[in-house]
Amino acid sequence: MFFQCFCAMTLFYCAHWQTYVSGTLRFGKIDVTEAQIIIMGIHVISGIFGASIWKSKIGGIEIWYVVACSTIVLGSMSLLQIFSVILAGGVGKNGSTVAGTSVLSPIIPFSLILVPAFIISQKSTEGVFEMNPSLYIVTFGMVAAKVTNRLVVAHMTKSELEYFDWGLLGPFMLFLNQYFNNFLPERIVLFGAAAWCTFDLIKYCSQVCVEICNHLNIELFKITPQLHGVQPSGAKEEHNNGASHVHNTSQQHRKQNRVSRRNNN
Numbered sequence: 001m002f003f004q005c006f007c008a009m010t011l012f013y014c015a016h017w018q019t020y021v022s023g024t025l026r027f028g029k030i031d032v033t034e035a036q037i038i039i040m041g042i043h044v045i046s047g048i049f050g051a052s053i054w055k056s057k058i059g060g061i062e063i064w065y066v067v068a069c070s071t072i073v074l075g076s077m078s079l080l081q082i083f084s085v086i087l088a089g090g091v092g093k094n095g096s097t098v099a100g101t102s103v104l105s106p107i108i109p110f111s112l113i114l115v116p117a118f119i120i121s122q123k124s125t126e127g128v129f130e131m132n133p134s135l136y137i138v139t140f141g142m143v144a145a146k147v148t149n150r151l152v153v154a155h156m157t158k159s160e161l162e163y164f165d166w167g168l169l170g171p172f173m174l175f176l177n178q179y180f181n182n183f184l185p186e187r188i189v190l191f192g193a194a195a196w197c198t199f200d201l202i203k204y205c206s207q208v209c210v211e212i213c214n215h216l217n218i219e220l221f222k223i224t225p226q227l228h229g230v231q232p233s234g235a236k237e238e239h240n241n242g243a244s245h246v247h248n249t250s251q252q253h254r255k256q257n258r259v260s261r262r263n264n265n
Helices: 001-020 032-049 051-055 064-088 105-125 134-155 167-180 187-215 231-264
Strands: none
Touching: 001 032, 001 051, 001 064, 001 105, 001 134, 032 051, 032 064, 051 064, 105 134, 105 167, 134 187, 167 187
């Protein structure tokens, strides 16, 4: 589960890393989307038949080894294609990124997520990953999503990608707790880290949406309130136009009646 999910995160991040370097989002025949669909299928099968189904053997080989080898082969093919574009140089000055930075600079923020995630799971004395696999992956997935969103924004705005992110405080909490010999239960710290990472991601996404809407002068989840007893300006104009039309029509009828009476006399 750890291997599959973090492979998907890595492929997704590297796809946007390639875009940050080349300025163009490229799609392969077997790419990030297909990898995510396969991983979702694996989780659905595990949920229906149980995780023990992957221990079943076909021809003396466990199914899990087939899935893992397929993931490694397909993921390696995708990564080779991505890094061939990255290492070829960017569209910026002297082969730099769209922001004029080093083509290898985006590896630092993601490494600050991937490396601690592996080390913390291996060094845990309470089995924080084994006992809470979903929560553990969601916690680091939130940080990875935040960093990937920042990479997308950096590409769109052609700005430099900052290395440090406030979402990294969540994994840093787990690291410090292990450093001080589990001063607090790791499960509690993991819940706190998950809450912080989720809040930080929501805050960042909402801030980006608000800034875009303010720049484009559009409303975001807002409806202009209508005061009771006050008609909109458009309705007033229609009402006035209708009243004036009726008034003009009545005057024309009166004039015609007067003319007809004079002729009769």
